[in-house]
Amino acid sequence: MKTLTVDLGDRSYPIHIGQGLLNQPELVRPHVRGTQVMIVTNTTVAPLYLDKARALFDGFEVADVVLPDGEQYKNLDTLKLIFDALIEKRFDRKCTLVALGGGVIGDITGFAAASYQRGVNFIQIPTTLLAQVDSSVGGKTGVNHPRGKNMIGAFHQPQAVIIDTDTLDTLEDRQLSAGLAEVIKYGLIRDAEFFDYLEDHLLHLLARDKDQLAYAIERSCWNKAEVVAADEREAGQRALLNLGHTFGHAIEAGMGYGNWLHGEAIAAGMMQAGYMSKLMGDLTDDDLRRMADAFTTARLPIYPPDDMSPERFLELMAGDKKVQAGTIRLVLLKAIGKAYVTGDYPQELLLRTLQEWRKPA
């Protein structure tokens, strides 16, 4: 087992990574403050891991709430189901919420923990690769609004994150690939050496080699933890984590939440950002080819959906959270392993990107 610490002063917390961690109650029990534990999961994960998760908290008053599965349920109405369950069981302000599932479960449970009685304890047990390398690190929680992703939420750090790589055994291939999109992202934004490693090991990761998965998860979490520790509230550096996300969020919203997976949308979005970086004169054709090869090897899309016009992109991107007073801020690449944020680019290059980086007819 590997343990990383996310260094946030008095809100620091450990991330444990390894096999069989769902059989190790000693990892989670020190992080339960009161006597009441509410496990939040979904209809896909519950049959697989809910019993194991409940057993981790043997001796506490354990309850659970099983939500419908899917990004389309990451909204205020589903959030309310968690509050209803907590109030129904008379859970007090010393209770602990446990998120057992993917990114949607982590985000919505985290926001419930941030706002139930103005804040209760929170433990994350992410069961998808995406959640393990992304949404379980950094304290961002929230739900979607019909007109924009993650528009409503809070910064709320967990007490601990438990990543049991065995849970990846039951993950659909498509979800595994979606998680690799975020893994590749860390290489692209700040860790060229990791990108080199991934070019050689993506096939091992797709084959679910546990040692390689643990390494890739650890290095991804380490990268994210470094960024978050330097910039908890996203004033600066943290925005780099959004590479491909402004494009990708537009795809997710435009196609209807849940149709394109988040990882699929940001893979195409990272290629759009890469193409624009080439137009800006920073990436080479070879860089772009390496990116496309990596995403293709990971079985991810590299082009946006055919039926989303440049105009539709612009409309949706203008509604994104990262817009500041009308300017669409983008994360672009100076090189593989070196991202930057800018609102100062020729508008024409964004338009050309939306027009030109499309699946060849």
Add this chain to the structure above:
Amino acid sequence: MKTLTVDLGDRSYPIHIGQGLLNQPELVRPHVRGTQVMIVTNTTVAPLYLDKARALFDGFEVADVVLPDGEQYKNLDTLKLIFDALIEKRFDRKCTLVALGGGVIGDITGFAAASYQRGVNFIQIPTTLLAQVDSSVGGKTGVNHPRGKNMIGAFHQPQAVIIDTDTLDTLEDRQLSAGLAEVIKYGLIRDAEFFDYLEDHLLHLLARDKDQLAYAIERSCWNKAEVVAADEREAGQRALLNLGHTFGHAIEAGMGYGNWLHGEAIAAGMMQAGYMSKLMGDLTDDDLRRMADAFTTARLPIYPPDDMSPERFLELMAGDKKVQAGTIRLVLLKAIGKAYVTGDYPQELLLRTLQEWRKPA
């Protein structure tokens, strides 16, 4: 004009108190971070003060959302109306929310500001005495759940609070009295000298003497600011501010939100706490009489509703936020001006209080 500062390190903020402050843009403008201002108010306050409030932000992009008036609308559905308005107008994460109204508007707008895009700026312009002395100070925000008050929320400090005592000219008598319940509370919990002052000046306050009102508001805010600065997250001392609230919340919930005003409910609740403190051997009959006289002078109820049985009280109190693992924690009085929190009292005395402190038949 008087200015108090709530001392919370880098989240410190000023409270300005005086007449005509709604005509002084220089008080609010330094606290607007971006270019977009959303004023949240209700159907009662909008016709009276919305134009004035909009004029304060002349030169910014100002929008408003007018909510229905009443505690029964302090819920997730109404909160959603604020998010809808913000997203409709494409307000970004540098926007500023302004709460123009009473405690409900302050609480719900504050929670919207805490959670829109994971936190935006927030200015409070409380227009009721209750909001001026209570909900505008301390950063507690939130909405009710059908089964419990303020169950969902966040701690989110405003950038500034503007208390224009002229707004009290349009306040209904019943609302003015309800505000006085919180004013009297500060005397009871920690400021015996202020309680003495109130015994002599309640009639001036009811007659809306502006100088006396400004003094009473300032002293109330000063008391609350002291408590909050010492204990922002309600680990200890801050709980004293809940004198009468566990009983009072049960009354509000039991009678249906909006039927008893918050101030009315906690006045009766403080008398219940006072009676129990007498049973505990701490308050004298004379203390209890002074309390009852003060509330009666302020035109507030001193007895709980006839039709709420002790059993109903216990049921509702057990669901209150201040319950920890089954124990109903209460704020009681050692003396006038000296409150304490306890979960360690003879259950029988709570029962006797619920049975005996009732309106004589």
